[in-house]
Amino acid sequence: MSVETTSSPQYRRAGWWLWLTLTVIVCSVVGLSIRNGQERSVTGAYQSAVVHWFAGEPLYNMQGHGFLYLPQAALTYAPWAFLPHTASELVWRMCMIAVLAGSLSRMTKLLGGEGRWFFIATAASVVLAWGCARNGQSTLLITGLMIYAAADLSEQRWWRATALLSLAFAFKPLALVMIMLAAVVYPKTSWRLVIGLIIVGLVPFATQRPDYVISQYQACVQNLDVTFKVGETGYWAQFFGMLQVAGVDLPSPLRTGIRLVAAASTLLACWQAARHLSPQRAALYLFSSTACYLMLFNSRTEGNTYTMVGPVYGALLAEAALVRKDRRATAWMIAAVVLTLSNYELGVLFTPRDRAIWISPLVCIGVSSYLVGRLLSEITAASGRTSEKGSDERLTNDISHARAA
Numbered sequence: 001m002s003v004e005t006t007s008s009p010q011y012r013r014a015g016w017w018l019w020l021t022l023t024v025i026v027c028s029v030v031g032l033s034i035r036n037g038q039e040r041s042v043t044g045a046y047q048s049a050v051v052h053w054f055a056g057e058p059l060y061n062m063q064g065h066g067f068l069y070l071p072q073a074a075l076t077y078a079p080w081a082f083l084p085h086t087a088s089e090l091v092w093r094m095c096m097i098a099v100l101a102g103s104l105s106r107m108t109k110l111l112g113g114e115g116r117w118f119f120i121a122t123a124a125s126v127v128l129a130w131g132c133a134r135n136g137q138s139t140l141l142i143t144g145l146m147i148y149a150a151a152d153l154s155e156q157r158w159w160r161a162t163a164l165l166s167l168a169f170a171f172k173p174l175a176l177v178m179i180m181l182a183a184v185v186y187p188k189t190s191w192r193l194v195i196g197l198i199i200v201g202l203v204p205f206a207t208q209r210p211d212y213v214i215s216q217y218q219a220c221v222q223n224l225d226v227t228f229k230v231g232e233t234g235y236w237a238q239f240f241g242m243l244q245v246a247g248v249d250l251p252s253p254l255r256t257g258i259r260l261v262a263a264a265s266t267l268l269a270c271w272q273a274a275r276h277l278s279p280q281r282a283a284l285y286l287f288s289s290t291a292c293y294l295m296l297f298n299s300r301t302e303g304n305t306y307t308m309v310g311p312v313y314g315a316l317l318a319e320a321a322l323v324r325k326d327r328r329a330t331a332w333m334i335a336a337v338v339l340t341l342s343n344y345e346l347g348v349l350f351t352p353r354d355r356a357i358w359i360s361p362l363v364c365i366g367v368s369s370y371l372v373g374r375l376l377s378e379i380t381a382a383s384g385r386t387s388e389k390g391s392d393e394r395l396t397n398d399i400s401h402a403r404a405a
Contacts, residue, residue, distance in 0.1 A: 008115030015115070015122040019101040022126045026097070026133045027090045034086050043089060043136040049074035050081035056212050060223040064230030068223065068300075071204050071216045072170035073138075093133055099144035100129065104311050106151050107287075108318075110280050117318040124314030124337045125307075132307035142168040143308045146178050147287055153182060154283035158189050166196035170203075173224075174298060178290040181267060185274045185286065231299025237343070237357040238301040239365070245351055245358045259297045266293045269375055276379045285375055288312045292368045296361055306340050306360050313337050313367060316374070332370065339363045 033039045049059050049067040053074040059067055067073075080092045104125055108118040132140050145168040152161035165182065168175035179197070183190040204213045232252065235241050240255055250258070266289045273285040291308045295301055313336050320329035339346070340360050347356025 011115030011119040013115075015105075015119040016101070018119070018122050018126050019097060022129065022133065023094055023097050026093050026130070029134060030089050030093065030136075031086065034089060039089075040134065041089065041136045043080075043092060046073065046077040046136075046138075047081050047088070050078050053208065053216075056208060058219060059216055060219045062219075062223055062226055064223075064226045068227050069172055070170065070220060071213070072200055073172065075204065075207060076167070076170050077138075089136065092136055096136075096138070096140040096144070097129070097133055099148075100125070100140050100311075101144075103144035103147035103151075104314070107147050107284070107311065107315065110151050110154060111284060111315070112280070113318060113322075116322055120318040120321060121311060121314030124317055124333075125310035127337065127341050128310035128313070129307045132304040135304060137304055137307075138171045139174075139305055139307050142172045142175050143291075143311065145171075146175060146290065147311060149178070149182070150283040150287040153186055153189070153286065154279035156188075156279075158186070158192055162189060162192040162196040165193065166200050169197065170200050174294055177263075177294055178286070181270050181286060181290060184267060185270045185282075228299050235355050235357050236299065236301055237295075237303050237305070237360045238298060239296040239361055240299075241301075242358040242361040245355045262293060262297055266290070269372065272379055273375060276382045281378065284315060285371075288315070288371055292364055292371065295364045296368070301361070303343050303357065303360060306343075306364070309340075309364060309367070310337075312371075313340070316367070316370070329370070332366075336363050336367050 030039075030041070033041075045067045049069075051057075052059050053071065059071060059074060061067075077092075080088045080095075082088075083091060101122070104121055105118060108121055111117075113121070129140060145164045149161045149164040149168070152158075152164065161182070165175060165179050169179060179193055183193050204216075231238075232240070232255070235244060239258075240250060243250060270282070270286050270289050274282040277285070291312050295306060295309055298305070313333060317330065317333035317337070320326050320333055340363050343360040344356050347359050351358065
């Protein structure tokens, strides 16, 4: 926990100004691109899916691009899709940035961080969120929902965490990783999450005829398979894509095995954090582990997807600088943010443009290792304090028994 200072409110306000600045810049760029007919956005795929859904038409093109999500994503985006085009594009980005900013504020307060903590974490998150916000990718939104859910889990708000994770899953299937971790690490959420996912699965039947909904579920499974295969064969900003750039192309069974080992290790890390650390620290490690796992082992990770680890890098940077006062760790986390932000610009200096994806996953491996080191250190310290407390209690009992005798 960092110490509250007299300048803390000013730093917190400065952090909110950074989020406002990002919103203004993104909306200005998007507005100009619409006016000039040079839009650069993925929201067209969301918009098209909404139109196709209510018209009872196929959502998927089975080519590994375009609309790649669950049918529910067509429904969750509908409130924005029905707005006039320019308003839709701008309000969508405003809402996503607001959710992410609010979740980061919640996380910093949860961890006892003061204004400087929020400002540093915000600075890291804002610079990594730029590309994703400009393109209108829902990764921004689900990141914020997942952070809010982690905070609610730490406070045993089981139903609210369930609702947030279920909504995140409806927007993007990536949230399933955190849902599975939460169900195991927090057993009281398991049956609630099952109910939440069942509700998510049934909602489409309230908006379309059953045969159409079933056909789109079937098409979704086929499209996800195509999407996964495209991710396995191209150069994507994840662990296996990084290896491909280095000339190492692992066979599919070995990739699956590595993913399973990484998933089990992630679960073990989150389990240990929940058993040995405070609920607040455990929540931080739950979200951080989920984000790092997704960056490295989701087959379709892009450069903009690293928006999700912005809050992770920011939190680790703030703690290194303000709590631990570790210059080496602070420098490393600053470098992690800069290198991730400059992934493409630096990558093309050493590799062809289509292969300039390797710096972000390489950095994420380094940050993940640092995260594991921090977790082990905290668990060791917590175990030591527990042992000392137990020894003190035993000594007190021995003295009491001796006096009684």
